[in-house]
Amino acid sequence: MIKKRIIFALLYQDGYFHLSRNFKLQKVGDVNWLINNFRFGSTSNYIDELICLLVKKEPTIEDKKAFIKDVNKLREKIFIPITLGGGIRNLKDASDYFNNGADKISLNTSIFQKNLTREISNIYGEQSISIMIDYLKNENLEEQIFSNCGTKLENNLFKFFNRINEFNYGEIILNSIEQDGTGNGLDLNVIKKMPKNLKKKPFLLMGGAGKPEHIVEGLKNNFVSGVITANLFNFLGEGLEESRKMSILNKINLADFSAKIIL
Amino acid sequence: MKFKRVGIIDYGAGNLGSIYNSMQYLNIETKVLNTPSNLDQFSHLILPGVGSFGKLAENLSRKNWPQNIKDFVRKGKNLLGICVGMQLLFESSEESKNSKGLSLIKGNFKLFDASFNLPIPHMGFNEVDHSNTEIWKGIKNKSPFYFIHSFKVKNTEDKTILSKTFYGEEFISFVEKENIFGSQFHPEKSHLVGLKLLKNFLEINN
Numbered sequence: 001m002i003k004k005r006i007i008f009a010l011l012y013q014d015g016y017f018h019l020s021r022n023f024k025l026q027k028v029g030d031v032n033w034l035i036n037n038f039r040f041g042s043t044s045n046y047i048d049e050l051i052c053l054l055v056k057k058e059p060t061i062e063d064k065k066a067f068i069k070d071v072n073k074l075r076e077k078i079f080i081p082i083t084l085g086g087g088i089r090n091l092k093d094a095s096d097y098f099n100n101g102a103d104k105i106s107l108n109t110s111i112f113q114k115n116l117t118r119e120i121s122n123i124y125g126e127q128s129i130s131i132m133i134d135y136l137k138n139e140n141l142e143e144q145i146f147s148n149c150g151t152k153l154e155n156n157l158f159k160f161f162n163r164i165n166e167f168n169y170g171e172i173i174l175n176s177i178e179q180d181g182t183g184n185g186l187d188l189n190v191i192k193k194m195p196k197n198l199k200k201k202p203f204l205l206m207g208g209a210g211k212p213e214h215i216v217e218g219l220k221n222n223f224v225s226g227v228i229t230a231n232l233f234n235f236l237g238e239g240l241e242e243s244r245k246m247s248i249l250n251k252i253n254l255a256d257f258s259a260k261i262i263l
Numbered sequence: 264m265k266f267k268r269v270g271i272i273d274y275g276a277g278n279l280g281s282i283y284n285s286m287q288y289l290n291i292e293t294k295v296l297n298t299p300s301n302l303d304q305f306s307h308l309i310l311p312g313v314g315s316f317g318k319l320a321e322n323l324s325r326k327n328w329p330q331n332i333k334d335f336v337r338k339g340k341n342l343l344g345i346c347v348g349m350q351l352l353f354e355s356s357e358e359s360k361n362s363k364g365l366s367l368i369k370g371n372f373k374l375f376d377a378s379f380n381l382p383i384p385h386m387g388f389n390e391v392d393h394s395n396t397e398i399w400k401g402i403k404n405k406s407p408f409y410f411i412h413s414f415k416v417k418n419t420e421d422k423t424i425l426s427k428t429f430y431g432e433e434f435i436s437f438v439e440k441e442n443i444f445g446s447q448f449h450p451e452k453s454h455l456v457g458l459k460l461l462k463n464f465l466e467i468n469n
Contacts, residue, residue: 001389001390001429001430002381002385002386002387002388002389002410002430003387003388003389003407004387005387005388045454045455048387048388048409072280075280075281075284076284076287077284077288079281079284079285079288079451079452079453079454079455079457079458080409080452080453080454081409081411081449081452082281082452098313099279099280100280101280101281103281103313103411103449103452104411121315122315122318123314123315123318124313124314124315125313125314125315125347125413126384126413127384127386127411127412127413128313128314128411170384170386170411171382171386200377200380200381200382200383201382201383201384202382202384202386202387203382225382225386225387226387255387255388255407256407257407257454257455257456259403259406259456261401261402261455261456261458261459262401262459263289263455263458263459263462
Protein backbone atom coordinates (compact mmCIF):
# COMPACT_ATOMS: atom_id res chain seq x y z
CA MET A 1 0.00 0.00 0.00
CA ILE A 2 1.04 3.60 -0.54
CA LYS A 3 3.52 4.95 1.98
CA LYS A 4 3.28 8.11 3.99
CA ARG A 5 5.91 10.77 3.36
CA ILE A 6 8.46 12.78 5.27
CA ILE A 7 9.39 15.79 3.18
CA PHE A 8 12.09 18.36 3.62
CA ALA A 9 11.59 21.90 2.37
CA LEU A 10 14.40 24.30 1.52
CA LEU A 11 13.64 28.01 1.52
CA TYR A 12 15.74 30.04 -0.88
CA GLN A 13 16.25 33.75 -1.36
CA ASP A 14 19.09 35.75 -2.92
CA GLY A 15 21.62 32.95 -3.09
CA TYR A 16 21.02 31.58 0.40
CA PHE A 17 18.94 28.98 2.15
CA HIS A 18 16.99 30.30 5.09
CA LEU A 19 15.37 29.41 8.35
CA SER A 20 11.87 30.80 8.67
CA ARG A 21 9.99 31.69 11.83
CA ASN A 22 6.45 32.99 11.36
CA PHE A 23 7.59 33.85 7.83
CA LYS A 24 10.53 35.96 9.00
CA LEU A 25 13.65 34.70 7.29
CA GLN A 26 17.11 34.20 8.66
CA LYS A 27 20.00 33.52 6.29
CA VAL A 28 21.79 30.22 6.90
CA GLY A 29 24.10 29.24 4.05
CA ASP A 30 24.53 28.90 0.30
CA VAL A 31 24.26 25.80 -1.85
CA ASN A 32 27.88 24.72 -1.30
CA TRP A 33 27.45 25.11 2.40
CA LEU A 34 24.36 22.93 2.24
CA ILE A 35 26.06 20.23 0.20
CA ASN A 36 29.26 20.19 2.26
CA ASN A 37 28.25 20.93 5.82
CA PHE A 38 25.07 18.99 5.86
CA ARG A 39 26.16 16.15 3.62
CA PHE A 40 22.88 16.83 1.92
CA GLY A 41 23.39 13.92 -0.46
CA SER A 42 23.25 11.36 2.34
CA THR A 43 20.56 13.23 4.28
CA SER A 44 18.32 12.82 1.27
CA ASN A 45 18.32 9.06 1.93
CA TYR A 46 15.99 9.70 4.83
CA ILE A 47 13.37 11.79 3.09
CA ASP A 48 10.70 10.82 0.61
CA GLU A 49 10.70 14.10 -1.26
CA LEU A 50 12.36 17.46 -1.39
CA ILE A 51 10.63 20.80 -1.85
CA CYS A 52 12.63 23.88 -2.86
CA LEU A 53 10.86 27.19 -2.60
CA LEU A 54 11.96 30.57 -3.84
CA VAL A 55 10.62 32.70 -1.02
CA LYS A 56 10.71 36.22 -2.32
CA LYS A 57 7.96 38.71 -3.00
CA GLU A 58 7.45 39.11 -6.75
CA PRO A 59 10.79 37.57 -7.75
CA THR A 60 12.43 38.86 -10.91
CA ILE A 61 13.59 36.72 -13.83
CA GLU A 62 17.13 36.97 -12.42
CA ASP A 63 15.93 35.76 -9.02
CA LYS A 64 14.35 32.73 -10.65
CA LYS A 65 17.43 32.02 -12.74
CA ALA A 66 19.69 32.08 -9.70
CA PHE A 67 17.27 29.82 -7.83
CA ILE A 68 17.12 27.29 -10.67
CA LYS A 69 20.90 27.30 -11.00
CA ASP A 70 21.39 26.40 -7.34
CA VAL A 71 18.61 23.81 -7.42
CA ASN A 72 20.31 22.17 -10.39
CA LYS A 73 23.56 22.01 -8.48
CA LEU A 74 21.83 20.57 -5.46
CA ARG A 75 19.99 17.83 -7.30
CA GLU A 76 22.89 16.54 -9.39
CA LYS A 77 23.42 13.56 -7.12
CA ILE A 78 20.04 13.37 -5.46
CA PHE A 79 17.57 10.90 -6.89
CA ILE A 80 14.34 11.67 -5.13
CA PRO A 81 11.16 13.49 -6.14
CA ILE A 82 11.45 17.27 -6.19
CA THR A 83 8.80 19.97 -6.00
CA LEU A 84 9.75 23.50 -7.01
CA GLY A 85 7.79 26.62 -6.21
CA GLY A 86 7.90 30.34 -5.80
CA GLY A 87 6.96 33.09 -8.22
CA ILE A 88 4.85 31.02 -10.61
CA ARG A 89 2.49 33.47 -12.33
CA ASN A 90 2.01 31.82 -15.71
CA LEU A 91 2.54 28.64 -17.66
CA LYS A 92 6.05 29.60 -18.71
CA ASP A 93 7.16 30.00 -15.09
CA ALA A 94 5.82 26.52 -14.38
CA SER A 95 7.49 25.06 -17.48
CA ASP A 96 10.83 26.55 -16.43
CA TYR A 97 10.60 24.56 -13.21
CA PHE A 98 9.47 21.36 -14.93
CA ASN A 99 12.37 21.69 -17.35
CA ASN A 100 14.77 22.01 -14.42
CA GLY A 101 14.04 18.97 -12.34
CA ALA A 102 10.59 19.58 -10.92
CA ASP A 103 8.34 16.56 -10.71
CA LYS A 104 5.74 18.84 -9.23
CA ILE A 105 5.37 22.57 -8.87
CA SER A 106 3.78 24.28 -5.92
CA LEU A 107 1.37 27.12 -6.45
CA ASN A 108 0.73 29.65 -3.74
CA THR A 109 0.01 33.22 -4.85
CA SER A 110 -1.57 31.94 -8.06
CA ILE A 111 -3.88 29.37 -6.49
CA PHE A 112 -6.95 31.41 -7.37
CA GLN A 113 -6.06 31.50 -11.06
CA LYS A 114 -8.31 28.66 -12.13
CA ASN A 115 -7.18 28.94 -15.72
CA LEU A 116 -3.55 28.59 -14.74
CA THR A 117 -4.18 25.32 -12.87
CA ARG A 118 -6.07 24.09 -15.93
CA GLU A 119 -3.34 25.16 -18.37
CA ILE A 120 -0.63 23.51 -16.29
CA SER A 121 -2.59 20.30 -15.82
CA ASN A 122 -3.41 20.08 -19.53
CA ILE A 123 0.29 19.80 -20.22
CA TYR A 124 1.83 18.28 -17.11
CA GLY A 125 -1.14 16.51 -15.56
CA GLU A 126 -3.11 17.30 -12.44
CA GLN A 127 -0.79 15.23 -10.27
CA SER A 128 2.02 17.72 -10.92
CA ILE A 129 0.34 20.59 -9.06
CA SER A 130 0.68 21.04 -5.32
CA ILE A 131 -1.58 23.72 -3.98
CA MET A 132 0.27 25.27 -1.08
CA ILE A 133 -1.86 27.27 1.30
CA ASP A 134 -0.28 29.52 3.91
CA TYR A 135 -2.78 30.34 6.62
CA LEU A 136 -2.94 32.37 9.80
CA LYS A 137 -5.71 32.96 12.32
CA ASN A 138 -7.11 36.48 12.71
CA GLU A 139 -8.13 38.02 16.06
CA ASN A 140 -11.42 36.08 15.92
CA LEU A 141 -9.41 32.88 15.51
CA GLU A 142 -10.62 32.38 11.95
CA GLU A 143 -8.09 30.90 9.57
CA GLN A 144 -7.31 33.22 6.67
CA ILE A 145 -5.26 32.55 3.56
CA PHE A 146 -2.07 34.48 2.88
CA SER A 147 0.30 34.39 -0.06
CA ASN A 148 3.20 36.07 -1.78
CA CYS A 149 5.26 35.58 1.39
CA GLY A 150 2.54 36.76 3.74
CA THR A 151 -0.01 38.98 1.96
CA LYS A 152 -3.68 38.29 2.71
CA LEU A 153 -5.41 36.57 -0.17
CA GLU A 154 -8.73 35.25 1.14
CA ASN A 155 -10.67 35.78 4.35
CA ASN A 156 -11.78 32.25 5.03
CA LEU A 157 -9.68 29.14 4.58
CA PHE A 158 -12.63 26.74 4.76
CA LYS A 159 -14.75 28.69 2.27
CA PHE A 160 -11.91 28.22 -0.17
CA PHE A 161 -12.05 24.48 0.43
CA ASN A 162 -15.72 24.49 -0.49
CA ARG A 163 -14.80 25.53 -3.99
CA ILE A 164 -11.43 23.83 -4.36
CA ASN A 165 -12.95 21.30 -6.76
CA GLU A 166 -13.04 24.05 -9.38
CA PHE A 167 -9.25 23.86 -9.52
CA ASN A 168 -6.96 21.29 -11.07
CA TYR A 169 -4.47 19.98 -8.55
CA GLY A 170 -2.84 16.84 -7.24
CA GLU A 171 -2.29 17.54 -3.57
CA ILE A 172 -2.77 20.14 -0.89
CA ILE A 173 -0.12 21.50 1.43
CA LEU A 174 -1.39 23.39 4.44
CA ASN A 175 1.30 25.57 5.97
CA SER A 176 0.61 27.21 9.30
CA ILE A 177 2.27 30.63 9.52
CA GLU A 178 1.59 30.65 13.25
CA GLN A 179 3.48 27.39 13.81
CA ASP A 180 6.13 28.05 11.16
CA GLY A 181 9.63 27.64 12.55
CA THR A 182 8.47 27.61 16.17
CA GLY A 183 9.17 23.94 16.75
CA ASN A 184 5.98 23.82 18.83
CA GLY A 185 4.39 21.08 16.77
CA LEU A 186 2.08 20.86 13.76
CA ASP A 187 -1.40 22.37 13.71
CA LEU A 188 -3.51 19.21 13.74
CA ASN A 189 -6.65 21.11 14.76
CA VAL A 190 -7.03 22.57 11.29
CA ILE A 191 -7.80 19.09 9.97
CA LYS A 192 -10.82 18.72 12.25
CA LYS A 193 -12.35 21.80 10.64
CA MET A 194 -11.97 20.60 7.07
CA PRO A 195 -15.17 20.05 5.07
CA LYS A 196 -16.12 16.40 5.16
CA ASN A 197 -16.88 16.10 1.46
CA LEU A 198 -13.37 17.10 0.37
CA LYS A 199 -12.17 15.20 -2.70
CA LYS A 200 -9.78 12.41 -1.81
CA LYS A 201 -6.36 13.85 -2.61
CA PRO A 202 -3.09 13.69 -0.71
CA PHE A 203 -3.03 16.18 2.12
CA LEU A 204 0.23 17.42 3.65
CA LEU A 205 0.91 19.43 6.77
CA MET A 206 3.72 21.94 7.16
CA GLY A 207 4.84 24.31 9.88
CA GLY A 208 5.85 23.66 13.44
CA ALA A 209 7.60 20.29 13.50
CA GLY A 210 10.56 20.75 15.83
CA LYS A 211 11.41 17.19 16.77
CA PRO A 212 10.84 13.66 15.48
CA GLU A 213 7.83 13.20 17.82
CA HIS A 214 5.99 15.98 15.98
CA ILE A 215 6.52 14.27 12.66
CA VAL A 216 5.26 10.96 14.07
CA GLU A 217 2.22 12.70 15.53
CA GLY A 218 1.37 14.23 12.17
CA LEU A 219 1.85 11.03 10.21
CA LYS A 220 -0.35 9.08 12.64
CA ASN A 221 -3.34 11.18 11.57
CA ASN A 222 -5.41 9.26 9.00
CA PHE A 223 -6.09 12.40 7.01
CA VAL A 224 -2.40 13.23 6.57
CA SER A 225 -0.36 11.77 3.69
CA GLY A 226 2.83 13.50 4.63
CA VAL A 227 4.58 15.95 6.90
CA ILE A 228 6.88 18.72 5.71
CA THR A 229 9.59 20.39 7.73
CA ALA A 230 11.84 23.24 6.70
CA ASN A 231 13.78 23.29 9.90
CA LEU A 232 17.40 23.12 8.77
CA PHE A 233 18.90 22.91 12.21
CA ASN A 234 16.53 20.52 13.90
CA PHE A 235 16.23 18.06 11.08
CA LEU A 236 19.25 18.03 8.84
CA GLY A 237 21.96 15.82 10.22
CA GLU A 238 20.44 13.07 12.33
CA GLY A 239 16.95 14.52 12.83
CA LEU A 240 15.45 13.06 9.68
CA GLU A 241 17.01 9.65 10.20
CA GLU A 242 15.62 9.62 13.74
CA SER A 243 12.18 10.72 12.56
CA ARG A 244 12.16 7.89 10.07
CA LYS A 245 13.17 5.29 12.61
CA MET A 246 10.68 6.56 15.16
CA SER A 247 7.88 6.56 12.59
CA ILE A 248 8.60 2.97 11.61
CA LEU A 249 8.70 1.97 15.31
CA ASN A 250 5.29 3.62 15.62
CA LYS A 251 4.01 1.38 12.83
CA ILE A 252 3.62 4.21 10.35
CA ASN A 253 3.71 2.88 6.82
CA LEU A 254 6.90 4.51 5.50
CA ALA A 255 9.16 3.39 2.68
CA ASP A 256 12.18 1.42 3.85
CA PHE A 257 15.27 2.78 2.13
CA SER A 258 17.70 0.85 4.31
CA ALA A 259 18.30 -2.11 1.95
CA LYS A 260 21.95 -2.46 0.87
CA ILE A 261 22.28 -1.73 -2.82
CA ILE A 262 25.41 -2.49 -4.81
CA LEU A 263 25.56 -0.40 -7.95
CA MET B 264 30.86 -6.45 -24.20
CA LYS B 265 28.72 -4.69 -26.77
CA PHE B 266 28.70 -0.91 -27.07
CA LYS B 267 26.45 0.95 -24.71
CA ARG B 268 25.07 4.36 -25.41
CA VAL B 269 21.79 5.76 -24.17
CA GLY B 270 19.48 8.15 -25.90
CA ILE B 271 16.91 10.04 -23.86
CA ILE B 272 13.94 11.11 -25.94
CA ASP B 273 13.21 14.80 -25.45
CA TYR B 274 9.67 15.52 -26.56
CA GLY B 275 8.57 18.06 -23.97
CA ALA B 276 7.94 15.47 -21.29
CA GLY B 277 9.55 17.09 -18.27
CA ASN B 278 12.09 15.61 -15.85
CA LEU B 279 14.72 14.74 -18.47
CA GLY B 280 17.32 16.28 -16.20
CA SER B 281 16.87 13.71 -13.49
CA ILE B 282 17.20 10.84 -15.92
CA TYR B 283 20.24 12.48 -17.46
CA ASN B 284 21.79 12.97 -14.01
CA SER B 285 21.19 9.34 -13.13
CA MET B 286 22.97 8.23 -16.32
CA GLN B 287 25.89 10.52 -15.42
CA TYR B 288 25.94 9.02 -11.95
CA LEU B 289 26.11 5.56 -13.50
CA ASN B 290 28.86 6.71 -15.87
CA ILE B 291 26.96 5.93 -19.04
CA GLU B 292 27.47 7.76 -22.30
CA THR B 293 24.20 9.63 -22.80
CA LYS B 294 22.63 11.94 -25.31
CA VAL B 295 19.38 13.88 -25.12
CA LEU B 296 17.59 13.52 -28.45
CA ASN B 297 15.41 16.23 -29.94
CA THR B 298 14.78 14.39 -33.18
CA PRO B 299 14.81 10.70 -34.11
CA SER B 300 17.89 10.78 -36.31
CA ASN B 301 20.85 8.39 -36.20
CA LEU B 302 19.28 6.06 -33.68
CA ASP B 303 21.67 3.35 -34.84
CA GLN B 304 24.36 4.78 -32.61
CA PHE B 305 22.34 3.92 -29.48
CA SER B 306 21.94 0.62 -27.71
CA HIS B 307 19.23 1.81 -25.33
CA LEU B 308 16.46 4.38 -25.55
CA ILE B 309 14.60 5.92 -22.64
CA LEU B 310 11.15 7.41 -23.15
CA PRO B 311 10.44 9.60 -20.11
CA GLY B 312 7.09 11.14 -19.41
CA VAL B 313 5.65 13.74 -17.13
CA GLY B 314 2.45 15.10 -18.60
CA SER B 315 -0.88 14.11 -19.99
CA PHE B 316 -1.17 11.09 -22.27
CA GLY B 317 -2.77 13.04 -25.11
CA LYS B 318 -0.33 15.92 -25.12
CA LEU B 319 2.68 13.62 -25.02
CA ALA B 320 1.30 11.30 -27.71
CA GLU B 321 0.81 14.36 -29.91
CA ASN B 322 4.36 15.60 -29.23
CA LEU B 323 5.80 12.18 -30.11
CA SER B 324 3.92 12.03 -33.40
CA ARG B 325 4.77 15.56 -34.39
CA LYS B 326 8.46 14.70 -34.45
CA ASN B 327 7.88 11.36 -36.11
CA TRP B 328 9.09 9.35 -33.14
CA PRO B 329 6.56 6.49 -33.24
CA GLN B 330 7.86 4.85 -36.41
CA ASN B 331 11.48 5.39 -35.39
CA ILE B 332 10.92 3.88 -31.95
CA LYS B 333 9.22 0.86 -33.53
CA ASP B 334 12.15 0.38 -35.94
CA PHE B 335 14.57 0.67 -33.02
CA VAL B 336 12.92 -2.10 -31.00
CA ARG B 337 12.44 -4.27 -34.08
CA LYS B 338 16.23 -4.34 -34.33
CA GLY B 339 16.27 -5.92 -30.88
CA LYS B 340 17.49 -2.82 -29.09
CA ASN B 341 16.25 -1.92 -25.64
CA LEU B 342 13.55 0.57 -24.82
CA LEU B 343 12.45 1.76 -21.38
CA GLY B 344 9.33 3.87 -20.94
CA ILE B 345 8.94 5.68 -17.63
CA CYS B 346 5.62 6.82 -16.12
CA VAL B 347 3.55 8.29 -18.99
CA GLY B 348 6.41 7.01 -21.19
CA MET B 349 5.37 3.53 -20.03
CA GLN B 350 1.71 4.28 -20.66
CA LEU B 351 2.57 5.35 -24.21
CA LEU B 352 3.97 1.88 -24.92
CA PHE B 353 0.37 0.66 -24.68
CA GLU B 354 -2.62 1.39 -26.90
CA SER B 355 -4.69 4.07 -25.22
CA SER B 356 -5.70 5.89 -22.07
CA GLU B 357 -8.97 7.11 -20.69
CA GLU B 358 -7.13 10.35 -19.89
CA SER B 359 -7.12 11.35 -23.58
CA LYS B 360 -9.68 9.31 -25.43
CA ASN B 361 -8.80 10.53 -28.91
CA SER B 362 -5.09 9.84 -28.64
CA LYS B 363 -3.22 6.69 -29.55
CA GLY B 364 -0.15 5.25 -27.87
CA LEU B 365 2.66 3.37 -29.59
CA SER B 366 0.69 0.10 -29.31
CA LEU B 367 3.87 -1.93 -28.75
CA ILE B 368 2.00 -3.71 -25.94
CA LYS B 369 -1.71 -4.41 -25.73
CA GLY B 370 -3.70 -2.64 -23.05
CA ASN B 371 -5.69 0.43 -22.09
CA PHE B 372 -5.19 2.76 -19.14
CA LYS B 373 -8.07 3.61 -16.86
CA LEU B 374 -8.46 6.04 -13.98
CA PHE B 375 -8.00 4.50 -10.53
CA ASP B 376 -11.34 3.39 -9.15
CA ALA B 377 -12.72 6.10 -6.84
CA SER B 378 -14.79 3.52 -4.95
CA PHE B 379 -11.69 2.45 -3.01
CA ASN B 380 -11.86 5.88 -1.40
CA LEU B 381 -8.12 6.44 -1.80
CA PRO B 382 -6.50 9.67 -2.90
CA ILE B 383 -6.06 9.96 -6.66
CA PRO B 384 -3.35 10.45 -7.96
CA HIS B 385 -1.52 7.51 -6.50
CA MET B 386 1.44 9.50 -5.27
CA GLY B 387 4.44 8.52 -3.20
CA PHE B 388 6.45 5.40 -2.53
CA ASN B 389 4.82 2.01 -2.89
CA GLU B 390 6.08 -1.57 -3.02
CA VAL B 391 6.67 -3.45 -6.23
CA ASP B 392 6.07 -7.18 -6.15
CA HIS B 393 8.62 -7.87 -8.84
CA SER B 394 9.01 -10.58 -11.44
CA ASN B 395 12.57 -11.47 -10.41
CA THR B 396 13.81 -11.30 -14.00
CA GLU B 397 17.25 -10.04 -15.04
CA ILE B 398 16.31 -6.38 -14.72
CA TRP B 399 15.45 -6.96 -11.03
CA LYS B 400 18.70 -8.65 -10.03
CA GLY B 401 20.11 -7.40 -6.74
CA ILE B 402 16.80 -5.76 -5.84
CA LYS B 403 14.83 -7.08 -2.88
CA ASN B 404 11.24 -7.96 -3.66
CA LYS B 405 8.73 -5.34 -2.52
CA SER B 406 11.31 -2.56 -2.56
CA PRO B 407 9.80 0.95 -2.53
CA PHE B 408 9.57 2.95 -5.74
CA TYR B 409 8.18 6.42 -6.39
CA PHE B 410 4.82 6.66 -8.15
CA ILE B 411 2.90 9.67 -9.33
CA HIS B 412 0.01 8.83 -11.63
CA SER B 413 -3.78 8.61 -11.81
CA PHE B 414 -4.20 6.00 -14.53
CA LYS B 415 -3.36 2.31 -14.41
CA VAL B 416 -3.47 -0.74 -16.62
CA LYS B 417 -4.66 -4.05 -15.17
CA ASN B 418 -4.65 -6.42 -18.11
CA THR B 419 -2.42 -6.91 -21.09
CA GLU B 420 -1.31 -9.62 -23.48
CA ASP B 421 0.16 -13.02 -22.53
CA LYS B 422 3.63 -12.38 -23.95
CA THR B 423 4.48 -9.94 -21.17
CA ILE B 424 6.18 -10.44 -17.81
CA LEU B 425 4.56 -8.33 -15.14
CA SER B 426 5.41 -6.80 -11.77
CA LYS B 427 2.54 -5.55 -9.69
CA THR B 428 1.67 -3.02 -7.03
CA PHE B 429 -1.35 -2.69 -4.79
CA TYR B 430 -3.38 0.49 -4.45
CA GLY B 431 -6.91 -0.51 -3.58
CA GLU B 432 -6.48 -3.05 -6.34
CA GLU B 433 -3.56 -4.71 -8.06
CA PHE B 434 -2.20 -2.95 -11.14
CA ILE B 435 0.77 -3.40 -13.46
CA SER B 436 3.68 -1.33 -12.15
CA PHE B 437 6.35 -2.77 -14.44
CA VAL B 438 6.06 -4.57 -17.74
CA GLU B 439 8.53 -6.47 -19.89
CA LYS B 440 7.98 -7.70 -23.40
CA GLU B 441 11.22 -9.02 -24.82
CA ASN B 442 13.39 -5.89 -25.28
CA ILE B 443 10.63 -3.46 -24.31
CA PHE B 444 10.40 -2.34 -20.68
CA GLY B 445 7.89 -0.08 -19.03
CA SER B 446 8.03 1.38 -15.55
CA GLN B 447 4.96 3.10 -14.12
CA PHE B 448 7.10 4.39 -11.24
CA HIS B 449 10.10 6.71 -11.53
CA PRO B 450 13.35 4.76 -11.02
CA GLU B 451 15.28 8.04 -11.35
CA LYS B 452 13.38 9.31 -8.29
CA SER B 453 13.56 6.16 -6.20
CA HIS B 454 16.85 6.48 -4.33
CA LEU B 455 19.60 3.88 -4.86
CA VAL B 456 17.23 1.03 -5.61
CA GLY B 457 15.93 3.00 -8.61
CA LEU B 458 19.45 3.61 -9.89
CA LYS B 459 20.08 -0.12 -9.55
CA LEU B 460 17.10 -0.87 -11.78
CA LEU B 461 18.34 1.64 -14.38
CA LYS B 462 21.79 0.08 -14.24
CA ASN B 463 20.29 -3.36 -14.76
CA PHE B 464 18.36 -2.07 -17.77
CA LEU B 465 21.58 -0.71 -19.25
CA GLU B 466 23.30 -4.04 -18.73
CA ILE B 467 20.74 -5.89 -20.80
CA ASN B 468 22.21 -6.65 -24.19
CA ASN B 469 20.14 -8.36 -26.77
